[in-house]
Amino acid sequence: xTAPPDDCLARNEWICGAYLSTRRQxxxxxxxxxxxxxxxxxxxxxxxxxPLAVLARRWTLAAGPVxxxxxxxxxxxxxAMFSLLLPLYGLSAGLVVAGLVLYSLTLLVRNxxxxxxxxxxxxxxxxxxxxxxxxxxxLTVELPLALPAAMAGLRIATVSAVSLVTVGxxxxxxxxxxxxxxxxNTYFKAQVLTASVLCVLIAVAADVLLLGVQWxxxxxxxxxxx
Amino acid sequence: MNTxxxxxxxxxxxxxxxxxxxxxxRLLQHLVLTVVCxxxxxxxxLPVALVLGHLGKGGALAVNISNVGRAVPTFAVLVLLxxxxxGKWGEGPTVVALVLFAVPPLLxxxxxxxxxxxxxxxxxAQGMGMTGRQMLFHVELxxxxxxxxxxxxxxxxxLVATATIAALAGGGGLGxxxxxxxxxxxxxxxxxxxxxxxxxxxIVEAVFEVGExxxxxxxxxxx
Numbered sequence: 455x456t457a458p459p460d461d462c463l464a465r466n467e468w469i470c471g472a473y474l475s476t477r478r479q480x481x482x483x484x485x486x487x488x489x490x491x492x493x494x495x496x497x498x499x500x501x502x503x504x505p506l507a508v509l510a511r512r513w514t515l516a517a518g519p520v521x522x523x524x525x526x527x528x529x530x531x532x533x534a535m536f537s538l539l540l541p542l543y544g545l546s547a548g549l550v551v552a553g554l555v556l557y558s559l560t561l562l563v564r565n566x567x568x569x570x571x572x573x574x575x576x577x578x579x580x581x582x583x584x585x586x587x588x589x590x591x592x593l594t595v596e597l598p599l600a601l602p603a604a605m606a607g608l609r610i611a612t613v614s615a616v617s618l619v620t621v622g623x624x625x626x627x628x629x630x631x632x633x634x635x636x637x638x639n640t641y642f643k644a645q646v647l648t649a650s651v652l653c654v655l656i657a658v659a660a661d662v663l664l665l666g667v668q669w670x671x672x673x674x675x676x677x678x679x680x
Numbered sequence: 681m682n683t684x685x686x687x688x689x690x691x692x693x694x695x696x697x698x699x700x701x702x703x704x705x706r707l708l709q710h711l712v713l714t715v716v717c718x719x720x721x722x723x724x725x726l727p728v729a730l731v732l733g734h735l736g737k738g739g740a741l742a743v744n745i746s747n748v749g750r751a752v753p754t755f756a757v758l759v760l761l762x763x764x765x766x767g768k769w770g771e772g773p774t775v776v777a778l779v780l781f782a783v784p785p786l787l788x789x790x791x792x793x794x795x796x797x798x799x800x801x802x803x804x805a806q807g808m809g810m811t812g813r814q815m816l817f818h819v820e821l822x823x824x825x826x827x828x829x830x831x832x833x834x835x836x837x838x839l840v841a842t843a844t845i846a847a848l849a850g851g852g853g854l855g856x857x858x859x860x861x862x863x864x865x866x867x868x869x870x871x872x873x874x875x876x877x878x879x880x881x882x883i884v885e886a887v888f889e890v891g892e893x894x895x896x897x898x899x900x901x902x903x
Contacts, residue, residue: 458728485685530877530882531840531841531881533848533858534855534874537858537861537870538875538878539682540870584876613750618753621755621848631755638759646763653752657752658751
């Protein structure tokens with residue numbers, strides 16, 4: 455019988471190189487699941503939030519209910535949100551995605567609406583005077599001008615989603631949260647710390663990436679400043 | 681419909697409300713945790729924010745700290761704390777994590793509120809010969825109160841949510857009903873627990889909403 459290895463895994467240290475090299479595949483899978491859950495839910499959230507915000511902008515009557523309902527959804531704690539959706543989705547990735555979509559809706563609708571409302575009346579009138587119809591006005595004038603506010607909302611929604619995915623561990627679809635949950639039950643320090651740090655890194659990377667996208671798609675903002 | 685009926689049965693069964701794992705005890709735990717942590721966080725964050733805001737220093741810190749708070753997963757912090765020596769003091773990790781997550785909104789809102797006080801009013805107070813302390817308590821604090829209170833409200837709602845997640849890491853509170861439901865594979869209990877948590881969170885939000893409505897117009901920022 456061989457003696458147990460005396461490496462950092464056996465000593466259960468917080469920082470452990472051997473953990474990184476031996477569990478590379480597990481970490482990679484968790485990161486991929488984390489990224490998939492986050493991106494799918496934020497994209498679906500965006501696809502729902504955009505029409506809602508435009509609707510709320512067009513019909514002022516719709517603005518109150520739309521903002522009210524999304525704010526109430528945001529107040530519900532994440533663990534409760536995932537649990538409330540359990541009868542609808544069962545133990546599936548869809549459950550986590552649905553919960554995250556509901557959370558991102560609040561931030562996205564509110565910011566897109568604020569952006570649309572901030573479009574100056576003169577700009578809108580000038581476009582109408584040039585013969586722009588309502589659709590063309592929306593697509594080529596209002597939405598581009600609302601982009602900075604919308605992107606700010608998208609960044610907050612994405613960063614929050616990255617951190618909320620971890621709670622999905624309760625149903626087994628939590629990306630890096632799964633590793634944290636498993637590490638908690640086995641007191642595996644290296645796993646908990648590594649997964650937590652990766653989570654924060656993903657959030658920061660996503661934020662920087664979106665900032666870069668915003669820089670690329672709003673060239674006029676750069677021209678005005680430069 | 682079946683789940684809804686079973687959830688209703690769970691909620692109306694008196695056996696689930698009393699005793700050590702009963703709803704009333706969990707509710708009380710949740711409430712005590714939230715209130716205690718809100719008070720501790722206010723005691724830590726508000727003096728710092730008010731002094732920094734009065735002196736006009738540390739603005740970048742106060743604003744960035746809330747962005748950092750958003751990127752760090754609550755659940756990860758709870759588990760990390762659980763594995764450190766803090767984890768041995770019972771509710772220790774929960775309280776520390778709750779305070780950590782309540783401090784950023786308090787700090788940021790109080791600081792921004794202090795800085796948004798009309799500079800000419802502050803200069804007038806200075807011209808009248810007010811001391812720094814007088815200016816802070818009689819001019820800047822009353823004027824920044826609406827934003828400070830908004831921060832307290834956000835922190836309270838955040839605390840309710842975080843106290844729920846604490847159940848995942850073995851803490852007390854209403855979240856325990858949900859995690860116990862998952863362990864028993866009892867969907868009605870999970871849904872009942874989630875409903876209780878959601879209603880509790882909405883009540884806390886509503887209490888602050890009503891409090892703001894009842895507050896004097898000056899404290900609401902009305903002119």
